[in-house]
Amino acid sequence: MTLNTVVSSGAAPAPIPAAPAAAGTRVREFLAFKLGPEEYGIDILRVQEIRSYEEPARIANAPPFMKGVVNLRGVIVPIVDMRVKFNLDAVVYDSFTVVIVLNIGSRVVGMVVDAVSDVITLEPEQLRPVPAFNSIVASDHLLAIGALQERMLILVDIEKLMTSAEMGLVEPGLH
Numbered sequence: 001m002t003l004n005t006v007v008s009s010g011a012a013p014a015p016i017p018a019a020p021a022a023a024g025t026r027v028r029e030f031l032a033f034k035l036g037p038e039e040y041g042i043d044i045l046r047v048q049e050i051r052s053y054e055e056p057a058r059i060a061n062a063p064p065f066m067k068g069v070v071n072l073r074g075v076i077v078p079i080v081d082m083r084v085k086f087n088l089d090a091v092v093y094d095s096f097t098v099v100i101v102l103n104i105g106s107r108v109v110g111m112v113v114d115a116v117s118d119v120i121t122l123e124p125e126q127l128r129p130v131p132a133f134n135s136i137v138a139s140d141h142l143l144a145i146g147a148l149q150e151r152m153l154i155l156v157d158i159e160k161l162m163t164s165a166e167m168g169l170v171e172p173g174l175h
Contacts (some may be wrong), residue, residue: 034114036088042158053097081112104162
């Protein structure tokens with residue numbers, strides 16, 4: 001196993017592509033955000049912008065985690081509440097609640113999170129394999145655990161998660 005490969009619960013190794021960096025190092029930058037008590041991270045290159053939460057227009061018969069859509073400068077953006085998707089106990093909308101607008105393939109998608117904390121740069125040696133366990137997030141949607149001094153960041157393969165069949169946001173073959 002190379003340093004830029006993570007094994008997720010018995011599945012084939014999932015490569016962690018490195019962002020271009022100086023002197024051949026393979027650092028990655030992740031946007032850190034909170035969902036309940038846990039801190040997650042997604043590839044910063046997938047993030048278009050961060051917006052304050054506004055109530056989206058509901059869509060009939062949408063799953064509970066699909067909050068609706070918003071008009072973002074002429075683009076209709078589906079909004080997914082990750083707190084509902086991950087079955088968190090209390091979903092509270094407050095001044096810290098934000099929408100992270102993502103570019104996933106040719107689609108723009110918004111995801112509601114409790115708060116955004118910062119952008120974290122991780123070296124390959126700071127990435128740990130995801131242990132095998134039952135989780136609300138499928139293990140193949142997790143890249144690694146980012147180990148910092150006093151923090152752990154659950155690194156999510158946001159493209160794989162948002163394009164999964166259960167999310168229903170992108171038709172197969174279009175991402």
